[in-house]
Amino acid sequence: MTQTSGLVLFAHGARDAEWAEPFRDIAKRVAASRADLAVKLAFLEFQSPVLTDAISELVDAGHHHIRIAPLFMAQGGHLKNDVPKLLADIRARHPALNLELLPAIGDVAELRDAIAAWLVKATSGISA
Template sequence: MTRALILFAHGARAATWAAPFERLRELTQARVPGVPVSLAFLELMEPRLPERVAELAAQGVTAVTVVPVFLGQGGHLLRDLPLIVEQLRLDHPGMAISVSGAVGEDPSVLAAMTDFCVAQL
């Protein structure tokens, strides 16, 4: 099984908005050099999640984990993402697609953010 990791972000009109997400992708890729790590966006930026999954499928990837780099489970993750993933599973039946929780809801991420906030005093 060939695995890949997709960091899934909202997207924005300003291209500079994606810089921290690209840095996160680079840092993540460095930790798992044998696994392709890429970015995909919900809207306003490219590539969108369906295009990224199609690219990975064409490269022979058979298992994808989507990691929403959102602070919480808002409407996009509760309503939009499940519909997109459902369609992706229909479009790519040979690919296992899993979705993690929002990165901002993980206790270790919250602890790191708390450390940052406290350090600003």
């Protein structure tokens, strides 16, 4: 299948390479369901590729519609300040690119639901 669209899972990154394992697993799960989509992992810092490089690679490979999914729990300084600057930089480099930013994990009601449901389950039976 020709892939013309891409999804970049954008995580913070950490000095410890193992930190990225859950994100690699999520990327694999999404890619397994969406053969039509190029799925890539990118980082804000400490790990590579950084966001701008991941996007450039996708654009060079012919993807002209890219969504960025910030795998952050909530909208802090990184999403409010760093990401708009990165997006402006990406748009300046690739003016024809159709670029969209998805909400953070904690801003998705069904994911808050899933986390709450898991917590209810994980704490069942602990009452004395």
